[in-house]
Amino acid sequence: MTHTTTIHPRYQETDQMGIIHHSVYPIWYEIGRVEFCDVLGLPFHKIEEKGLRLAILSVHSQFIKSAHFGEVYQLKTNITELSKVRMKFTYDIYNSNHELIHQGYTEVAWLNSALRPVNLQKLYPDIYAIFDSSLSKIR
């Protein structure tokens, strides 16, 4: 499954180079992840109510072209790796000319509310199955 989010950059997200500041992209990734989980019927705040937390292990960003206020972007989110304890989300951002301007990914691990790692497949096999069915083979 690929989820597409339309991004309207905020004026506050610009910097004095006149572009979207690079620290904003991980925030956009998070919007993509959250919406991806919504579409799967697993809203983040419901996941947190079950006592699960999503820990970020790593974030990677490649900047191809800069983004600007007043433009509209498409953020494409996929899950490209899944194991009992970890997942990898990947992100591709396109401008209105369908040019790829940015790529990123985050590796995440599942924790309990005490922030200890958990085996998602064991603890919540139903949730694991849903993520497994959404897995993309694209990367």
Place this chain on the structure above:
Amino acid sequence: MTHTTTIHPRYQETDQMGIIHHSVYPIWYEIGRVEFCDVLGLPFHKIEEKGLRLAILSVHSQFIKSAHFGEVYQLKTNITELSKVRMKFTYDIYNSNHELIHQGYTEVAWLNSALRPVNLQKLYPDIYAIFDSSLSKIR
């Protein structure tokens, strides 16, 4: 008591007008409040460990001159009102020419960890007394 914080604006805090974005100032106020409490021997995270939370009731900002990356500013924080349940912090920001470029204030209330209002004077008379002794008469 007046507490002075030296502010070095972050590049990320600029916007495409080439100035510090107006939404940054409440974050600077918070730095002022946190340091003010540190100086009083009441670090925020210790206050939170006691089960107290600081709720923001209002924030007010007046912009006189814009602030810029590469400049250095002095943020002066005072407590100008105190009651059993509320406090008012005021902020004055000066540039390196000692010109006042910004004024603001926040009104805050004390809550317990369930986010219910509490009477600070009753619950923690020692903390109340410390804030009372730091009260400025300047505004």
Place this chain on the structure above:
Amino acid sequence: MTHTTTIHPRYQETDQMGIIHHSVYPIWYEIGRVEFCDVLGLPFHKIEEKGLRLAILSVHSQFIKSAHFGEVYQLKTNITELSKVRMKFTYDIYNSNHELIHQGYTEVAWLNSALRPVNLQKLYPDIYAIFDSSLSKIR
């Protein structure tokens, strides 16, 4: 005219009290302003291309109830004052139970690209007329 923006708080906008951090609201106001101008046929980036800049003179926020990740809010933006050189935008935020949780306003002035004040009515009478026709009498 009243413009309504649907706000889905970002996880990144939460703080360790479990609520949306108070510094986020001026960013939401800006989204309301930007969309308001879009609806009027005056997109912000087009306004900036004409050499105009919008300077923030003041921001005022009243917090009634806290906002949370996972909830959806309606932000209602109005222009409630207009003169040759200044405008006042007001904001009301409602939760999904139609309860007012927040009110704010910003006073803004029009500048040229050298960040000097301009008389909008004189310089761009057409833009002034559009804002004038959108003026709300509600506050």
Place this chain on the structure above:
Amino acid sequence: MTHTTTIHPRYQETDQMGIIHHSVYPIWYEIGRVEFCDVLGLPFHKIEEKGLRLAILSVHSQFIKSAHFGEVYQLKTNITELSKVRMKFTYDIYNSNHELIHQGYTEVAWLNSALRPVNLQKLYPDIYAIFDSSLSKIR
């Protein structure tokens, strides 16, 4: 050369997991870079006045332990790669127990004010020489 920055996390940088949100680290990296350049006698805003811009090509973050409000961290910044057109900054963050909690790096390229790539060694051999003399061999 290694430059060390003391980081006092801001309350606003926390999220509802009670940790510093992962999107904050690239902002801390930027503080490290800016101070690194200050120490070299090349303040960023002076570099920008010469018509140079620093473009971010990539950002990479590895999260080992989470960071918290109320704690103090040491951010160690190094330049670990340098060519005529690019540089690599690396970052190591330690907690007050001298444990490494985070590692990151950014790859940057030099641009002119029209945001076109430039050969720094050719255009500003003096600036290039200063960066070259600060190069670390550690990674």
